[in-house]
Amino acid sequence: MDMKITNIKETADMMNSADYKERFKAEYYQTAIRYEKLSAMLKKWDNGTLEFSPTCPRSTLNMQIRAMTDYLAVLEARAVMEGVEL
DSSP, X not given: OOOSOOSGGGGHHHHTOSOHHHHHHHHHHHHHHHHHHHHHHHHHHHHTOOSSOOSSOHHHHHHXXXXXXXXXXXXXXXXXXXXXXX
16 A cells, blocks of 8 residues: 555544545545554464464454455545545
Protein backbone atom coordinates (compact mmCIF):
# COMPACT_ATOMS: atom_id res chain seq x y z
CA MET A 1 0.00 0.00 0.00
CA ASP A 2 1.36 3.32 -1.03
CA MET A 3 0.32 5.78 1.65
CA LYS A 4 1.45 9.26 2.57
CA ILE A 5 0.04 8.82 6.07
CA THR A 6 1.85 6.31 8.25
CA ASN A 7 0.53 7.05 11.73
CA ILE A 8 -3.04 6.94 13.05
CA LYS A 9 -2.48 10.26 14.86
CA GLU A 10 -1.91 11.94 11.49
CA THR A 11 -5.54 11.21 10.57
CA ALA A 12 -7.14 13.01 13.54
CA ASP A 13 -7.76 16.30 11.75
CA MET A 14 -9.00 14.45 8.68
CA MET A 15 -11.56 12.55 10.79
CA ASN A 16 -12.94 15.84 12.08
CA SER A 17 -13.14 17.48 8.66
CA ALA A 18 -16.45 18.78 7.33
CA ASP A 19 -15.43 17.29 3.95
CA TYR A 20 -16.62 13.69 3.66
CA LYS A 21 -13.79 12.92 1.23
CA GLU A 22 -11.23 13.80 3.91
CA ARG A 23 -13.07 11.61 6.44
CA PHE A 24 -13.18 8.84 3.83
CA LYS A 25 -9.42 9.09 3.30
CA ALA A 26 -8.83 9.01 7.06
CA GLU A 27 -10.92 5.85 7.39
CA TYR A 28 -8.98 4.23 4.56
CA TYR A 29 -5.59 5.25 5.96
CA GLN A 30 -6.48 4.07 9.47
CA THR A 31 -7.58 0.70 8.17
CA ALA A 32 -4.52 0.38 5.94
CA ILE A 33 -2.17 1.24 8.82
CA ARG A 34 -3.82 -1.34 11.06
CA TYR A 35 -3.70 -3.89 8.24
CA GLU A 36 0.03 -3.32 7.72
CA LYS A 37 0.74 -3.69 11.45
CA LEU A 38 -1.29 -6.88 11.77
CA SER A 39 0.31 -8.27 8.62
CA ALA A 40 3.79 -7.54 10.01
CA MET A 41 2.87 -9.25 13.27
CA LEU A 42 1.62 -12.34 11.46
CA LYS A 43 4.83 -12.51 9.41
CA LYS A 44 6.85 -12.40 12.63
CA TRP A 45 4.65 -15.14 14.07
CA ASP A 46 5.27 -17.27 10.97
CA ASN A 47 9.03 -16.65 11.16
CA GLY A 48 9.19 -17.42 14.88
CA THR A 49 10.39 -13.88 15.68
CA LEU A 50 7.28 -12.57 17.44
CA GLU A 51 8.30 -10.97 20.74
CA PHE A 52 5.23 -12.15 22.64
CA SER A 53 2.78 -15.04 22.80
CA PRO A 54 -0.62 -14.01 21.43
CA THR A 55 -3.64 -14.91 23.54
CA CYS A 56 -5.83 -14.93 20.43
CA PRO A 57 -5.80 -17.98 18.16
CA ARG A 58 -4.10 -17.58 14.80
CA SER A 59 -7.33 -18.60 13.06
CA THR A 60 -9.08 -15.55 14.52
CA LEU A 61 -6.29 -13.25 13.36
CA ASN A 62 -6.47 -14.86 9.92
CA MET A 63 -10.19 -14.01 9.78
CA GLN A 64 -9.40 -10.44 10.86
CA ILE A 65 -6.74 -9.89 8.17
CA ARG A 66 -9.10 -11.31 5.51
CA ALA A 67 -11.89 -8.99 6.65
CA MET A 68 -9.51 -6.03 6.59
CA THR A 69 -8.35 -6.99 3.08
CA ASP A 70 -11.94 -7.14 1.89
CA TYR A 71 -12.81 -3.84 3.58
CA LEU A 72 -9.84 -2.06 2.00
CA ALA A 73 -10.91 -3.40 -1.40
CA VAL A 74 -14.41 -2.00 -0.86
CA LEU A 75 -13.02 1.38 0.17
CA GLU A 76 -10.74 1.43 -2.87
CA ALA A 77 -13.66 0.63 -5.18
CA ARG A 78 -15.78 3.34 -3.57
CA ALA A 79 -12.93 5.81 -3.88
CA VAL A 80 -12.85 5.26 -7.64
CA MET A 81 -16.64 5.59 -7.92
CA GLU A 82 -16.78 8.71 -5.75
CA GLY A 83 -13.69 10.41 -7.13
CA VAL A 84 -11.69 10.25 -3.92
CA GLU A 85 -7.94 10.18 -4.48
CA LEU A 86 -6.31 7.95 -1.90
